[in-house]
Amino acid sequence: MKIFARKKKRNRFLELLIKQAELTVEGWQTLLKYTKEPDDALAEQVSIIEKQADEIRRILIDELNRTFVTPFDREDIFALSRLIDDLLDYANTTAEEMALLHVEPNFYIERMVSLLFDSAREIHSGVMRLEDHPNVATEHAVRAKALENRMETVYREAIAHLFQLPRDVDHVVEMLKLREIYRHLSNAADRGDSAANIIGDIVVKKM
Numbered sequence: 651m652k653i654f655a656r657k658k659k660r661n662r663f664l665e666l667l668i669k670q671a672e673l674t675v676e677g678w679q680t681l682l683k684y685t686k687e688p689d690d691a692l693a694e695q696v697s698i699i700e701k702q703a704d705e706i707r708r709i710l711i712d713e714l715n716r717t718f719v720t721p722f723d724r725e726d727i728f729a730l731s732r733l734i735d736d737l738l739d740y741a742n743t744t745a746e747e748m749a750l751l752h753v754e755p756n757f758y759i760e761r762m763v764s765l766l767f768d769s770a771r772e773i774h775s776g777v778m779r780l781e782d783h784p785n786v787a788t789e790h791a792v793r794a795k796a797l798e799n800r801m802e803t804v805y806r807e808a809i810a811h812l813f814q815l816p817r818d819v820d821h822v823v824e825m826l827k828l829r830e831i832y833r834h835l836s837n838a839a840d841r842g843d844s845a846a847n848i849i850g851d852i853v854v855k856k857m
Contacts (some may be wrong), residue, residue: 666710671774673703674738679768685755700742718733730806733845740838758808762835769797784853794846801839
């Protein structure tokens with residue numbers, strides 16, 4: 651007599667969150683390439699990725715509205731999706747404004763984007779491990795939070811350096827442009843930190 655193993659029910663919400671996080675990694679990776687070799691095509695690619703992720707989020711929200719019982723807390727699913735979406739949005743706005751304002755990448759921008767790319771990867775890994783290996787998910791969330799702290803250190807260094815620059819009107823204009831870009835990256839770090847917190851919350855509730 652054959653004994654068939656019971657097939658595990660597919661977690662549709664987790665699949666969508668993983669896809670969102672995957673696209674967010676791709677978006678930050680593309681922005682990192684842009685900081686090394688500025689190209690309008692790369693900036694446009696970030697925008698395309700962001701639109702693809704928006705569609706995934708729309709599907710997730712629709713599924714959430716039509717589902718009575720969810721595998722994780724409904725509010726946590728919504729919040730994590732929103733924060734991952736925000737994280738990618740800031741990659742897109744950074745690329746858009748760098749292209750629009752003709753801001754050349756510098757050491758600080760490249761370093762901050764690199765840290766945010768690493769943070770996006772940790773969040774993606776954390777989401778992937780949520781269901782089967784929650785303790786590992788927590789480890790990735792902790793790493794993402796540590797990267798946020800490092801990111802804020804570089805941000806403060808970048809701002810301090812900015813205020814050493816002004817010598818004439820042109821330098822002031824350049825300073826204002828760079829401060830806007832730095833602000834986008836700092837906001838992105840905040841969203842990454844909050845997403846890591848939600849991952850931690852989900853794990854605690856599963857225990």
